[in-house]
Amino acid sequence: MESNTTSVSTTSVGLRYGLLTGLVSIIISFGLFVAHQETSPLRYATFAVLIAGMVLAMKYFKQNNQGFMSFGQGVGIGAVLSAVVGVLTGIFSYVYMSFIDPEVVGRMTEKIRADMEARGGMTDEQIDQAMAMSAKFMNGPFTLIAAVLGTVLVGVVLAMVISAFIKNAQPEFE
Numbered sequence: 001m002e003s004n005t006t007s008v009s010t011t012s013v014g015l016r017y018g019l020l021t022g023l024v025s026i027i028i029s030f031g032l033f034v035a036h037q038e039t040s041p042l043r044y045a046t047f048a049v050l051i052a053g054m055v056l057a058m059k060y061f062k063q064n065n066q067g068f069m070s071f072g073q074g075v076g077i078g079a080v081l082s083a084v085v086g087v088l089t090g091i092f093s094y095v096y097m098s099f100i101d102p103e104v105v106g107r108m109t110e111k112i113r114a115d116m117e118a119r120g121g122m123t124d125e126q127i128d129q130a131m132a133m134s135a136k137f138m139n140g141p142f143t144l145i146a147a148v149l150g151t152v153l154v155g156v157v158l159a160m161v162i163s164a165f166i167k168n169a170q171p172e173f174e
Contacts, residue, residue: 008064010073013057014080021053021081022088029089033096033104039111047154050085054078054159058166068170071163078159079152086151090144097143105138 025046032038057077062069097104109131116127137146 082155
C-alpha cells in the first residue's frame, strides 16, 4: 500500500513561508511608517514575525516529511525564508522611502541626531560627520542591499537556534 504523504522541499517551504512572513512584515512596517514611528521599539516586532514564520515553516516541513527534519534542512528553510523576507521588505522600504514618503529619512536622521546630542560626549562636528555618513547609507539602493544582507544574516542565526530545538533527524538505519 502506498503512502499519500508527499515530502516537500526546503526551498518550497522557505519560499511559501517567506512570502507570508514578508507580507506581514511589510504591513507592520507600513503601519510604523504611516504613524511616524519608524524609530520606535515597535519596529522590533518584525523580528518576532520572522521567528514565528520560521517556527511555522519548520513545523510544516516536519508534518509533511513524516515528522523528520535535520538541522541542515531547518537552517536551509530559515535561510530561504529570510532571503525572501529581506528582498520583499527591502524593496518595500526602498519604494516607500524614495517615492511615497521621502521625508521619512529626514525624520529618522533628526531622531538619531537628537539621541546623539542627548547622550553627549560628541562635539557638533563629530555629530555632523556621523550624520553625513549615515545619510549615505539611508538613501538609494543601499537600503535594499542592507535589508537583504541584514535579514539573511539575522535569519540564518535565528534558523540555527530554532532548528536546534525543532529538528528530528531521521534514524540512519531504518
